[in-house]
Amino acid sequence: MKRVRTAVFPVAGLGTRFLPATKALPKEMLTVVDRPLIQYAVDEAREAGIEHFVFVTGRNKGVIEDHFDRQFELETTLEARGKTHALAELRKDLPSAGRTSFTRQQEPLGLGHAVWCARDIVGDNPFALLLPDMLFRGQPGVLKQMMDTYEQTGGNVIAVEEVPPADISSYGVVARGEGPDNSFAITDMVEKPRREDAPSNLIISGRYILQPEIFGLLANQTRGAGGEIQITDGMKALLKDQAFTGVKYRGQSFDCGSKIGFLTANVVYALDREDIKDGFLTELKKLNLEARL
Numbered sequence: 001m002k003r004v005r006t007a008v009f010p011v012a013g014l015g016t017r018f019l020p021a022t023k024a025l026p027k028e029m030l031t032v033v034d035r036p037l038i039q040y041a042v043d044e045a046r047e048a049g050i051e052h053f054v055f056v057t058g059r060n061k062g063v064i065e066d067h068f069d070r071q072f073e074l075e076t077t078l079e080a081r082g083k084t085h086a087l088a089e090l091r092k093d094l095p096s097a098g099r100t101s102f103t104r105q106q107e108p109l110g111l112g113h114a115v116w117c118a119r120d121i122v123g124d125n126p127f128a129l130l131l132p133d134m135l136f137r138g139q140p141g142v143l144k145q146m147m148d149t150y151e152q153t154g155g156n157v158i159a160v161e162e163v164p165p166a167d168i169s170s171y172g173v174v175a176r177g178e179g180p181d182n183s184f185a186i187t188d189m190v191e192k193p194r195r196e197d198a199p200s201n202l203i204i205s206g207r208y209i210l211q212p213e214i215f216g217l218l219a220n221q222t223r224g225a226g227g228e229i230q231i232t233d234g235m236k237a238l239l240k241d242q243a244f245t246g247v248k249y250r251g252q253s254f255d256c257g258s259k260i261g262f263l264t265a266n267v268v269y270a271l272d273r274e275d276i277k278d279g280f281l282t283e284l285k286k287l288n289l290e291a292r293l
């Protein structure tokens with residue numbers, strides 16, 4: 001079984017649910033507390049043992065490339081002012097030299113198409129796929145949990161989570177086969193089914209480990225749900241030849257591509273931070289939220 005060393009981060013979407021913030025600013029640079037979403041995804045990948053970080057970017061996304069570069073003026077200033085902690089934090093966040101690659105999706109034709117744009121960089125290797133607008137709070141990180149499963153199963157691994165039946169039509173949904181409750185064979189997948197057609201209440205939630213044969217299938221994919229080339233349709237085709245395992249991860253997810261998910265994540269992550277929690281709680285109490293609930 002080949003080790004998973006490469007992760008793909010699709011960051012070429014338009015972020016229409018978050019306009020006007022995303023008119024000039026990439027959605028993936030929105031901050032939860034003081035870190036951009038893309039940094040959380042890179043940290044999660046690094047924790048899972050990823051060594052090569054591939055970003056599929058688009059127009060207006062140059063700032064993501066800058067974020068993963070050194071900022072000499074800033075570093076010199078921090079050094080001169082003795083802000084050694086801030087400097088060390090900045091350096092810690094950076095992938096090593098030569099371990100990032102950037103390619104462009106020239107048109108946002110859908111997630112499946114964005115992944116296909118990374119085919120030459122990934123080559124004939126299994127890879128992780130992380131959607132950076134999905135933020136996962138898990139211990140260990142969700143991708144690490146999936147890697148632990150992958151070491152047992154090989155093949156393709158998808159993070160899944162339960163949602164209320166009323167919400168199911170917004171997501172890719174899996175049908176579950178044999179296996180324990182938290183790690184089982186996937187027997188079918190469908191993108192954005194009608195509630196009555198959904199094979200389960202388990203949705204595909206933004207973290208994947210995929211085999212390179214997906215690229216050949218994505219090349220021939222036509223537009224699916226929402227007029228976009230869907231990764232789920234490619235995976236469904238791959239399911240005919242290869243095993244897929246669903247991992248019901250331990251943790252909590254926030255859809256930071258939506259305003260409610262993003263705002264909730266900011267509250268939860270701020271309360272997680274020892275340096276911020278007390279001050280933040282003091283301000284929250286002043287808002288007298290209970291009276292508004």
Ligand code: UTP
Nearest residue numbers: 010011012013014015016017108109110111114
């Ligand atoms: P989303 O569907 O959440 O992103 O894709 P979006 O299309 O930018 O958002 P809305 O729905 O218009 O608000 C999940 C991830 O896939 C990337 C996005 O950048 C996001 O990180 N993506 C999506 C691409 O890279 N290319 C695409 O064509 C579509």
